Amino acid sequence: MGRGLLLTANLPQLQNLIKRDPAAYKEEFLQQWNHYNAVRQIFDINPDEHAQHSASSLLLESYGALSPDIRKTLVQNLVMLRNKGVITSIELLKTLFPLLPRTTSSTLRAFIRKTILSDIRSANLRSKNHKLNRAGAGHALWHGRARHGRRGPGRSRQAARRRGPTADRSAHNGDEAMWAVVLTKELWKKGIWNDTKTVSIVALGCFHPVMKVQSADDENDDSDDEDYGPDIRSLQHQREVKKKTRAGEKKLDKQRKTAKKKRKARASATTTNFPALQLLNDPQSFAEKLYDNLNRYDKRFSLDHKLLLMQLLSRVAGYHKLCVLGFYTYIVKYLAHRQLRVPAILVTLAQSVHSLTPPDALLPVIRKIADEFVHPGVASEVIAAGLNSIREVCRRQPWAMEEDLLGDLVDYRKSRDKAVTSAARGVLQLYREVNPGMLQRRTGSQPLPFGHTADAAVDIEGLSLLEDHLEKLREEEGGDEDMEAADAKAWENWEADSDTSDSDSDSSDWIKVDSDDDNDIVVSDSEDEEADGKSVTVSESVETRMSTLATTKILTPADFAMLADLRVQAATKAVEAGGGTQAKRKLAALEAAKKTAHETETAEDTFVSENDILGPRKKAKADYAERMESIQRGREGREKYGSLKGKKNKEAPSSSTNREKARNKPIMMIMSSGAVRGKKKASLRQKQQKLRAHIERGKKAYH
Known part of the structure; x- marks a missing residue:
């Protein structure tokens, strides 16, 4: 009986006994439950001495009064209740998220962070859990956390502007917003949250008054090391x-x-x-606010933080083709070859330029780069970086270059340094393609003036080939129904966003035109009408046959892929039939376009790296990973690497002994050894003892 009482006093043992026979241990359970309630009531009176309460409210209301072990245990109990379905994910996340900025234990913080991410990931594994994502623990909660503390409670807009972005050091406000942005970033990287609300949370963090929130950087967090x-x-x-x-x-x-x-x-x-x-919602306003924040607090931000903001601004401006003209005036002061992180700054400048950037805003920037980087008073690496950065800017906006400056830059192709020669030739090759008229003794076509675009396409090249191919397939398969089924299958796995609802699709603005008048519709050219006084039909103005497939059928992605194959086949036949150099060039261009068809962005939309600015350089010192890779390549084909000394003529292979190694030591090393110095300092008595011991050992060996 005494042993039974001891067993029931042990809570894990009592839990095991209740699982076996619930009815038999009802009284013992009620006894422990009453004891728990009594301790909880005592804790409400004096929370410093007792720590037993409801886990959620206890953690949120009295977190600072709890010991570290109690905190960890309560968090683990909440996770266990969630795993058993007692509480929901929303209740769990509403409790755990406020603990992230309050805990000082890196172990507990890593556990809470991992629990939040894994719980949201499991909830969105098979399908999007919109109830969780848009509830208090999801976007709505974290959107409020990121918004909360932007000026701080009770602070006016004027006070926030006067004190600056780093003045609000409140751990409650800044850290909560920082964790909201950090966890949102992790969920985006893992592909769990990937909608506009997720982007809006991160966008709000870019304008938070605390710098740590803007960079979404947790100084005390080590959980990212697991990613390595x-x-x-x-x-x-x-x-x-x-x-x-x-x-x-x-x-x-x-x-x-x-x-x-x-x-x-x-x-x-x-x-x-x-x-x-x-x-990103309203990228123009976002870019302008980002520039205002960067310009206003320029002296308070560190260089690394300013570089982060500049990189974000340049990527948004370059991708959406935005014009934030003040940015080019701001970045001019950082364009010096002695400036820290100048390759990254030059990359930022090049990424922000696009075809709609006014050339007048870029001319001072190009001139400043040429004056600071491209002259005989600096190293060859600096000249190459300046030429490459000018090339990247002018590749996106060719009108930003002046003719006399271009001639000076092209002359550097005669340099003895390989990097400088390559960079100057890159500038020369660029303007041979985009504007040969600016080069000396060169004539050719000029690029489109600023603000102009190419003429609208009249027809899709090679569409008649696709029309003939589909007609042939229709005849072989014997019907339009099979073709409609094939079209429906071709649209599988292709997502299309539509802003119109089903109700809007019924009411359209199409104008019904009588079919009898179709033959009277002609496409005219104004110059031809003035010259000949009559309209010109499509068949008369176009040399090849124009297909009507695009006006009668919605082309699927599979149709465009088939169109690319048919164009390559037609070009191949033209080359085999003796089409000449022009046909070969067309075939090569089609094959190259087919290989890069998956890349939707154009050349001016691609972003620049620091290697593009620095250009080809001398072989840099290899890092640890490269050295290890080189060592592993050198060990290939060898049975076992290492020294073979002392292993060749022995039955049991082994290395040489320390005495054998000592025989080959240099004399200067032996003279300074402890053994030699000890012999020199030995007394007469010690020398006699060593000599007597040597004689005794010799006698024993002889006998």
């Missing part, structure tokens, strides 16, 4: 020390592959996120 995978150097050292087994070797190989895969994932994550830029 295991420490390979530490694992290899353990492998050398411990006993060698096949299982250990397989485990090490698996961890190597995991680390390599995560390094690639980290590298790809640093690339520009096009969907985030596409979903």
Whole structure:
């Protein structure tokens, strides 16, 4: 009986007994429950001595009075209740999220962060859980957290402007907003949240008064280190020390592959996120506010933080073709070859330029780069960086160059430095393509004037080939129904966004035209009418046959892919029939376009890297990963690497002993050794003892 009482006093043991026989241990359970309620009531009176209360309200109301062990236990209990379905995800996240900025334990903070991300991920695994994402624990909660504290409670707009963006150091406001942006960023990277509300949360964080929120940087968070995978150097050292087994070797190989895969994932994550830029609401206002914030607090922001804002501004402006003219006046003061992070600044400048950027705003910038970077008083690497940055800017806006300046830049192609020569030739080749008239002794076509666009396309090239192909398929398959089914199948896995509802589709603004008048419709050319006094039909103005397929059928992505193949086949036949150089060039262009068909952005929409600005350089010093890769390549084809000294003529292979190694030591090392110095300082008595011991050992060896 005494042992039974001890067992029931142990809560885990009591839980086990209740699972086996609930009815038999009802009284013991009620006893423990009454004890819990009594302790909870005492805690309400004196929370410093007791810490038993309802987990959610206890954590939110008395978090500072709890010991670290109690906090961890309560959080674990909440997670257990969520796993068993006692509480919902919304209730769990509403409790855990406010704890992130309040906890000082890195272990508990990492556990809370991992729990929040995994719970939202599991809820959106099969399909989007809109109830969770848009409820208090989802977008609505985090949208409010990011918005909360932008000026701080009770602060006026004038006070916030006077004190600056870094004045609000409130841990409650700044840290909550920072965690809202950080977790939103993680959910976006994992593909869990990828809608406009997610982008709006991050966009709000860009204008938060706390710099840490703007950069979404958690200084005390170490959970991102897990993304790099295991420490390979530490694992290899353990492998050398411990006993060698096949299982250990397989485990090490698996961890190597995991680390390599995560390094690639980290590298790809640093690339520009096009969907985030596409979903940005009102990008022009966003870019203007970003520039105002950058210009207003220029002296208070650090260089790294200003560079982050400039990179974001340039990518938004370049992608959406926005004009923030003050940005080019602002960035001029950072265009100096002694400026820190100048390659990244030049990249930012080039990314912000597009075909609609006014050339007048870029002329001072180009002239400043030429004066600071391209002259004989600086190193060749500086000249190459200046030429490459000018080339990238002019590639997007060719009218930003002056003819006399272009002649001076092109003359650097005669330099003895390879990087400078390559950069100058790049500028020369660019203007040979876009505006040869600016080059000396060159004539050719000029680019379109600023603000002008190419003429509208009359027809899709090669569409008649697709029309003939579809007609042939229709005859072979024997009916239009099969073709309609094939068209429906071709649209599978292709998403299309529509702003119109089903009700709006019924009421259209199409004008009904009598079919009898179709033959009277002609396409006229004004110059031809003035010259000949009559209209010109389509068949007379176009040399090849114009297809009507685009006006009678909605082309699917599969149709465009088939059109590309048919154009390549037609060009191939033209080359085989002796079409000449022009036909070969057309075939090469079609094949190149087919390979890059998946890249939707054009040349001016692609972003620039620092390698594009710096250009070809001398071989840089290899980092640790490159050195290890080179060593592994050198070890290929060898049974076992290492020294073979002392292993060749022995039955049991082994390395040389320390005495054998000592024989080959340099004399200067031996003279300064402790043994030699000890012999010199030995007394007469010590020398006699050593001599007597040597004689005794010799006698024993002789007998």
